Each structure stands twice: as C-alpha cells, then as structure tokens.
Amino acid sequence: MSEKINELPKSSNKMNPEDFIKLSDLLKIQTWLEDVCEALVELWNLCEYKNEQNLLFELLRRFLFLDYKMVNKNSESISKIICDKWKLESQSTIIVALCDDNKPDGSQYLIQILKSKFAYRYDWTEKNFLNNLSTVGQAPYHLKDGQNLILIDDFIGTGNTVERRIKWLRSKIEKINKPDIKIFLVSLACMQDALNVIKSLNIKFFTPKILKKGISDYYKGKILKNNIHNMKNLESKLHPMYKNLHLSNFNFGYGKAESLFAIEGLNVSNNVFPIFWWPLLIEERERNTILKRIR
Amino acid sequence: MLKYISSSDKKILLELFTERKAIYIYYFHEKYLFSPAQINRFIRNYLKEKIISFDDYKIKLTEYGIKWIVHNRRKIFLSHNKKEWKKIPNGWLVKINENINDLKLKNNYL
Numbered sequence: 001m002s003e004k005i006n007e008l009p010k011s012s013n014k015m016n017p018e019d020f021i022k023l024s025d026l027l028k029i030q031t032w033l034e035d036v037c038e039a040l041v042e043l044w045n046l047c048e049y050k051n052e053q054n055l056l057f058e059l060l061r062r063f064l065f066l067d068y069k070m071v072n073k074n075s076e077s078i079s080k081i082i083c084d085k086w087k088l089e090s091q092s093t094i095i096v097a098l099c100d101d102n103k104p105d106g107s108q109y110l111i112q113i114l115k116s117k118f119a120y121r122y123d124w125t126e127k128n129f130l131n132n133l134s135t136v137g138q139a140p141y142h143l144k145d146g147q148n149l150i151l152i153d154d155f156i157g158t159g160n161t162v163e164r165r166i167k168w169l170r171s172k173i174e175k176i177n178k179p180d181i182k183i184f185l186v187s188l189a190c191m192q193d194a195l196n197v198i199k200s201l202n203i204k205f206f207t208p209k210i211l212k213k214g215i216s217d218y219y220k221g222k223i224l225k226n227n228i229h230n231m232k233n234l235e236s237k238l239h240p241m242y243k244n245l246h247l248s249n250f251n252f253g254y255g256k257a258e259s260l261f262a263i264e265g266l267n268v269s270n271n272v273f274p275i276f277w278w279p280l281l282i283e284e285r286e287r288n289t290i291l292k293r294i295r
Numbered sequence: 296m297l298k299y300i301s302s303s304d305k306k307i308l309l310e311l312f313t314e315r316k317a318i319y320i321y322y323f324h325e326k327y328l329f330s331p332a333q334i335n336r337f338i339r340n341y342l343k344e345k346i347i348s349f350d351d352y353k354i355k356l357t358e359y360g361i362k363w364i365v366h367n368r369r370k371i372f373l374s375h376n377k378k379e380w381k382k383i384p385n386g387w388l389v390k391i392n393e394n395i396n397d398l399k400l401k402n403n404y405l
Contacts, residue, residue: 008333011328014324017321020331021320021321033332034332037332
C-alpha cells in the first residue's frame with residue numbers, strides 16, 4: 001500500500017452537477033481521459049452550447065484509444081495473419097515500417113512491438129524487419145525474385161501516404177526488373193474511406209480495426225447538418241495558424257477524415273478532429289489539449 | 296489489491312466511514328473540489344476490491360469495506376504522504392559559500 005503513483009490533480013473550478021455527472025459518465029467509458037482531465041474540462045468549457053457538449057461527449061465516447069496492452073494484442077493478431085493466414089515464410093519475407101524519412105513515426109513504434117511477436121517462431125530473425133522504407137533494396141536479399149514485402153503502419157487515414165509510397169516502391173521494383181515481388185500492407189487501424197484507395201492498389205491488406213467517420217458516418221439528415229454546424233462552431237474557436245500550419249487544411253481532420261483514433265503516448269494523427277489537439281485558441285492563447293501533436 | 300491510497304481517497308473513505316450512508320459523488324467535488332477523474336478512479340479501484348458499492352451516482356461502504364477500513368485504519372488515516380519530519384529547518388541549513396567554522400562562531404551552543 002506504500003507504492004506511490006501520480007496523484008490526479010483537483011479541479012481548479014467548481015462545476016455544476018450536470019456537467020460533473022456527464023464528465024463522470026464519460027470517464028467511466030474512457031478511463032484514459034482521467035490523466036488529461038484538466039484538458040477535458042477545458043475542452044468542455046470551450047463549448048458555448050449544450051449541443052456542442054453533447055457532440056463532444058458522443059465523439060469521445062466512440063473514440064478508439066489504444067493503450068500498450070491493446071497494441072500488443074493487435075500486434076499478436078497481425079503476426080498470426082502474416083504467418084498462419086497468409087502463410088508467408090521468413091526466408092522470403094521482409095516486414096518494413098512505412099516511414100521513409102529521418103523522422104521517427106508510429107510505423108516504427110509498431111514494428112518494434114511486432115518484432116517480439118515473432119520471437120517464438122524459430123525461423124524469423126531480426127533480418128526480417130526494417131524500420132525504414134527507404135532502406136529497402138540496400139542489401140541484395142531485400143529485393144529478390146519471389147520476395148514478399150509487408151509494409152506496416154500504425155494508422156491509415158486517407159490512404160494517400162500509403163498510395164504514394166507503394167507507387168514509389170513499385171517503380172523501384174520495376175527498375176531492377178524483378179516482377180515477382182509481392183507487396184502486402186498491414187496497419188493497426190484504418191479509416192473505412194481509405195479502403196477504396198487500398199483496394200485500387202491491388203495488394204493484400206489486413207487491419208484489426210476499420211473506423212467510420214466520426215460525424216458523417218454516424219448521423220443523417222438534420223442531425224448530421226446540426227452536428228457539422230456544431231463542429232464548425234467549435235473549430236472557429238481555434239487559431240487559424242500554428243507554426244506555419246493552416247487550420248483550414250485540418251478542419252474535421254486532414255483530408256476531412258473525421259478520425260477518432262489515437263495510440264497511447266504517440267503523436268496523434270492529423271486526421272483526427274483538430275479540436276482534440278490544435279494547441280492555439282483564436283485569441284492566441286495556448287490551450288491544454290487532451291491529445292498531443294508536435295509540429 | 297490496492298497499492299496506494301491517494302490523499303483524495305483517504306478523505307472520501309473518511310467521509311463514507313463517518314457518515315455510514317450512500318453519498319452523492321458531486322458532494323465530494325463540491326466540498327473538496329475533487330475532479331471527476333479523482334472520483335472516477337476511486338470508484339473503479341474500490342469497487343474492484345468490493346470496499347464500496349456504487350449505485351445511482353452514490354457511493355456507500357460495503358460491510359466488508361467497513362471492516363477493511365477498521366483493519367487498515369493506521370495506513371489510511373495515520374500515514375502522511377508529506378514526510379514533515381524529513382524537512383530540515385531553515386536555520387539549520389548552511390549556505391553553500393558559508394564557511395562551516397563561521398557557523399560555529401555564530402552558534403554559541405556548538
């Protein structure tokens with residue numbers, strides 16, 4: 001009983017009973033919000049109308065937040081798909097993070113976790129894993145006839161990045177004239193709208209979670225119209241510029257993806273509604289956000 | 296098993312123990328400014344241990360909970376997280392540039 005954990009902070013202001021109960025209900029469903037309760041209350045107080053609060057409640061209630069345990073569990077199922085369903089063998093398979101520059105990203109986090117899931121599969125070694133797409137082809141065994149390349153990413157929002165990188169990889173394969181190289185794709189989660197883009201790439205794909213758009217795919221008619229209005233109103237409280245980024249590119253999430261997804265401890269995807277991560281208010285005041293994204 | 300009892304947990308447990316009735320969770324926010332997160336974490340942890348029951352936004356100690364508090368009363372009510380006895384009084388501290396011999400001259404009793 002003596003082990004010390006981080007004590008949660010008290011409230012800085014008294015809430016009315018209705019708001020308090022509503023936030024308590026939300027915390028019961030999404031316990032990860034406990035650690036960002038101050039930011040949650042700040043977000044709640046940003047709302048001018050009850051309808052805006054009701055929308056935020058609904059969006060956060062449906063939010064998929066993967067903690068380490070869930071990432072681990074999903075990585076296990078990814079490894080099973082690769083080995084047991086697709087039946088890919090270690091001698092002819094390389095798993096590559098989709099990252100293609102010198103900036104660390106979520107795909108590298110996932111490959112690091114995924115790697116350990118192959119530890120009990122005797123034939124697989126560290127050689128089967130690459131943490132950067134640009135390194136593919138640096139060793140002769142990477143791109144040989146009959147090779148399988150599995151690209152992995154933590155999250156696919158619009159599918160545009162995946163499309164661009166697979167096209168780049170295909171052109172590289174064409175240049176060395178090795179047509180018998182197969183490309184596969186896996187991700188922890190993917191937006192439903194991105195599935196069409198992936199389908200057009202004509203590759204095998206697996207994801208444990210397919211997500212719908214947070215507003216457009218959940219409401220219809222007048223309620224949809226009202227909730228779009230509510231979100232626009234909320235986003236109008238954010239500053240239009242932050243570190244040379246234009247909020248207009250991120251309204252309803254980049255590519256209007258309306259994503260409700262984050263992984264514990266990682267930079268949140270820009271496909272997520274900016275109301276949850278945009279750090280500057282219209283009056284040029286920094287805000288405490290429930291999700292973080294570095295620029 | 297509970298690994299740590301926070302200061303907010305202790306206050307809620309004391310209220311529940313002295314009142315011996317179901318208390319509306321908002322009361323703890325109103326009286327102590329405990330955040331929804333603090334109260335939610337308390338409910339989750341203590342429900343799991345069957346120390347409290349939670350119904351209609353009200354918390355109550357269970358029979359087992361009352362016995363558990365009596366059994367653990369020292370740890371709950373007599374332990375302080377801030378170790379006051381560890382603090383060195385200001386007058387006893389030597390400034391980094393101060394010579395220890397000068398300090399002896401100042402304090403006749405040394």
